[in-house]
Amino acid sequence: MVVGMTLSTFLQQLINGLSLGSLYALIAIGYTMVYGILKLINFAHGDIFMMAAYFAYFGISVFFLPWYVTFIITILLTMLLGAGIERMAYRPLREAPKTSLLISAIGVSFLLENLATYLFSGKPQAFPEFPVMTTPIFVGGLSIQPVSIVIPIVAFFLMTVLLFIINKTKVGMAMRAVSVDYDTAKLMGIKIDNVISSTFAIGSGLAAVGALLWCMKYPSVLPLMGVVPGLKCFIAAVIGGIGNVKGAVLGGLILGFSEVLMVAFFPSLTGYRDAVAFIILIIILLFLPNGILGKKQVEKV
Amino acid sequence: MSLLRTENVIMQFGGVIAVNDLNIDIKKGELAALIGPNGAGKTTAFNVITGVYTPTSGKVLFSPTDSAGVASEIDISGKRPDKITGLGIARTFQNIRLFSDLSVLENVLIATHLNINYSFLSAMLRMPKARKGEREAKEKCEFLLERMGLIDLKNEKASSLPYGQQRHLEIARALATNPQLLLLDEPAAGMNPQETDELTDLIFKLKTDFDLTIFMIEHHMDLVMEISDHIYVLDFGCTIAKGNPNEIQNDPKVIEAYLGVDEDVED
Numbered sequence: 122m123v124v125g126m127t128l129s130t131f132l133q134q135l136i137n138g139l140s141l142g143s144l145y146a147l148i149a150i151g152y153t154m155v156y157g158i159l160k161l162i163n164f165a166h167g168d169i170f171m172m173a174a175y176f177a178y179f180g181i182s183v184f185f186l187p188w189y190v191t192f193i194i195t196i197l198l199t200m201l202l203g204a205g206i207e208r209m210a211y212r213p214l215r216e217a218p219k220t221s222l223l224i225s226a227i228g229v230s231f232l233l234e235n236l237a238t239y240l241f242s243g244k245p246q247a248f249p250e251f252p253v254m255t256t257p258i259f260v261g262g263l264s265i266q267p268v269s270i271v272i273p274i275v276a277f278f279l280m281t282v283l284l285f286i287i288n289k290t291k292v293g294m295a296m297r298a299v300s301v302d303y304d305t306a307k308l309m310g311i312k313i314d315n316v317i318s319s320t321f322a323i324g325s326g327l328a329a330v331g332a333l334l335w336c337m338k339y340p341s342v343l344p345l346m347g348v349v350p351g352l353k354c355f356i357a358a359v360i361g362g363i364g365n366v367k368g369a370v371l372g373g374l375i376l377g378f379s380e381v382l383m384v385a386f387f388p389s390l391t392g393y394r395d396a397v398a399f400i401i402l403i404i405i406l407l408f409l410p411n412g413i414l415g416k417k418q419v420e421k422v
Numbered sequence: 423m424s425l426l427r428t429e430n431v432i433m434q435f436g437g438v439i440a441v442n443d444l445n446i447d448i449k450k451g452e453l454a455a456l457i458g459p460n461g462a463g464k465t466t467a468f469n470v471i472t473g474v475y476t477p478t479s480g481k482v483l484f485s486p487t488d489s490a491g492v493a494s495e496i497d498i499s500g501k502r503p504d505k506i507t508g509l510g511i512a513r514t515f516q517n518i519r520l521f522s523d524l525s526v527l528e529n530v531l532i533a534t535h536l537n538i539n540y541s542f543l544s545a546m547l548r549m550p551k552a553r554k555g556e557r558e559a560k561e562k563c564e565f566l567l568e569r570m571g572l573i574d575l576k577n578e579k580a581s582s583l584p585y586g587q588q589r590h591l592e593i594a595r596a597l598a599t600n601p602q603l604l605l606l607d608e609p610a611a612g613m614n615p616q617e618t619d620e621l622t623d624l625i626f627k628l629k630t631d632f633d634l635t636i637f638m639i640e641h642h643m644d645l646v647m648e649i650s651d652h653i654y655v656l657d658f659g660c661t662i663a664k665g666n667p668n669e670i671q672n673d674p675k676v677i678e679a680y681l682g683v684d685e686d687v688e689d
Binding site: 291294305309 | 472473474502503504507508513515519521522523524528531532533535556595599
């Protein structure tokens, strides 16, 4: 076990951890952005991720579109889906208690899962292979799937773009303002509905990219594929401090690394792979109840 | 000419009538004040005017002057807050409500959103139109910060400013929406007499320089009596008196409800 681990295996595992962590980060951002603005945990986010995988599967395997066309269509459709869900399931509840919104989110999640099962059957579909991405290349004794390198690069590029949007554009500034004080933002003339739609569209777009990369690495598409990643990425967002984009990235990476490294160091514990996320969550929340980068909540009196 | 009128506005929350039959009439260019004991419904009245609440009954009529110089009366009761802000009503808050995580400059920039028009895409691609819009917005905001004495602090976080400067920043932010009517909710709250004096001067100057009509809630009677053209007095949601400072100071109902014990006002 540990004794048998050489430096090269360790490096290899690090790369795997980085690539899994970046995937988690991409999805976790969607949770954290929505939470920052609506104080809502969008339980449907994992299923939006699943729908993106199906859009791509249909594009390539059923309609035989070129991959690049499919990818663009997938991202656009998923953004539309995310914004559409907000429009239909959350916007009518804008003035309702937060619990109603949460129940609505759970409802949308079940709806998407069952709709997918009904429409696409519960049978896993094989996602088209991308040999360029999956054929291992050998670098200095390491055998690496190119996709493991591509994932972090794409993820970090998108995160940089996202941080630029949040910090430098007017829609980003509006997002930050709305997350600080929703009511005042309205009074300063910010069109709240547009800001919320953009938030959902951006979060879903990132989930779509996440789904595309995910399926290249794990080429199987099924209706419940979003459940576990969705849950883990939600945990990643909480670990990092929900509402904080950098926190979501950090949380995603922590989860990715711990999961991969645990399996690598303790192969006998492989069955507990998914439990890692929860154990880390519990430990971190015991010491940092607001997450690593989360802000201390001050109760207003 | 009236800039803002309310007609029999009633705002009821369950069994509580917070504002009962409010009839105000603010002329263009004047400085009106809304006073009354705590819990009289003053902030609720502001919330009705700015669209935070839809009045239970009654009308709020606003007559903004458009770019062609024509004023037309619009019923704004029940309109969305951002629409009302767009028509030309801006406000500050009793308990300061800045965007604490944003910088001083960003707090003001955000309020210019209504007035800059370019798409998200052109902003991302740094198109000339977007760059020009952003530059103009920034210049305007820097001018406002300069005016409010905050320009040296523009990159600080809003929450790091001292209390008095946060109040100034709120006014700058309100001005950035290009208002015709500015609502100030207790602008002098928590200020010492010297700061209050400075604020009095500032409000007066802003009113002239930005061609504003001002409606303010204030507890500092000296300030109210000194600068107001008209005063409305609320008590338990009802308007118990309206008139110029002199009339208000001599109104027996007001003295009874509010000023009675204050000897300063009698002389």
